[in-house]
Amino acid sequence: MSATMQESELNDDGRSRLANVASVLPPRYRHALYSELTGLDLQIQQCKDWAKAGTPGSWLYITGPSGNGKTHLAAVTAKYYAVHGKTTTPEWSFLWANSAEILYARHDYVNKPGRSDHDYLSRYYRPDLLLLDDLGSERKTDYDILGLYCILNYRWDYMKTTIITGNLSIGQIAGVLDIRIADRILRASTVVTIEAKSHALGGE
Ligand SMILES: Nc1ncnc2c1ncn2[C@@H]1O[C@H](COP(=O)(O)OP(=O)(O)OP(=O)(O)O)[C@@H](O)[C@H]1O
Numbered sequence: 001m002s003a004t005m006q007e008s009e010l011n012d013d014g015r016s017r018l019a020n021v022a023s024v025l026p027p028r029y030r031h032a033l034y035s036e037l038t039g040l041d042l043q044i045q046q047c048k049d050w051a052k053a054g055t056p057g058s059w060l061y062i063t064g065p066s067g068n069g070k071t072h073l074a075a076v077t078a079k080y081y082a083v084h085g086k087t088t089t090p091e092w093s094f095l096w097a098n099s100a101e102i103l104y105a106r107h108d109y110v111n112k113p114g115r116s117d118h119d120y121l122s123r124y125y126r127p128d129l130l131l132l133d134d135l136g137s138e139r140k141t142d143y144d145i146l147g148l149y150c151i152l153n154y155r156w157d158y159m160k161t162t163i164i165t166g167n168l169s170i171g172q173i174a175g176v177l178d179i180r181i182a183d184r185i186l187r188a189s190t191v192v193t194i195e196a197k198s199h200a201l202g203g204e
Pocket residue numbers: 036037038039040064065066067068069070071072073134165166167199200
């Protein structure tokens with residue numbers, strides 16, 4: 001079940017945070033464990049260290065080629081953070097979001113009467129922990145990049161803990177997305193790099 005502890009070892013707050021994270025994670029990653037990942041001992045340790053340090057406003061950027069366990073690692077780390085991180089507020093909140101999906105769904109949302117773009121984006125401002133999956137997979141229009149900038153810049157300004165996964169290096173983010181987005185990620189993040197070839201395609 002848990003990131004590292006038996007459920008019976010957790011106090012009520014830890015149990016409720018873990019249940020919160022698990023209920024928000026998509027089914028494919030809900031029950032994911034660190035122990036299922038092969039060849040990523042260093043990266044797992046980096047993620048655990050980041051979560052336990054609980055530095056206010058710190059982010060985790062997990063990067064590497066496709067199919068190598070970034071989302072798996074991020075999902076387990078969100079659960080690990082819920083249990084081991086310095087989460088002090090009783091109503092601690094977690095949100096999972098795919099970067100392309102956020103911006104794709106935004107077009108539908110704002111096209112309906114009475115809906116504001118700010119209301120839409122601000123859903124991603126508030127959670128105590130946001131897992132932004134697959135940064136770089138979204139369309140690269142100015143409008144989409146601005147939306148992403150607003151979310152990440154808010155989370156930077158308000159020191160909100162954020163886990164990001166993506167295929168792009170920080171340098172590529174500056175070139176392909178936006179230099180300010182790259183700047184915020186670089187300043188805030190512990191960067192965890194997975195170098196391996198595709199796990200799914202049999203790489204080691
Ligand atoms: N090192 C590994 N050991 C065991 N299973 C792995 C490993 N890497 C990936 N997997 C499995 O392969 C599948 C793909 O992993 P995951 O979705 O985390 O990849 P990703 O790096 O996020 O890919 P993408 O960039 O395409 O989103 C998952 O089912 C995951 O459990």
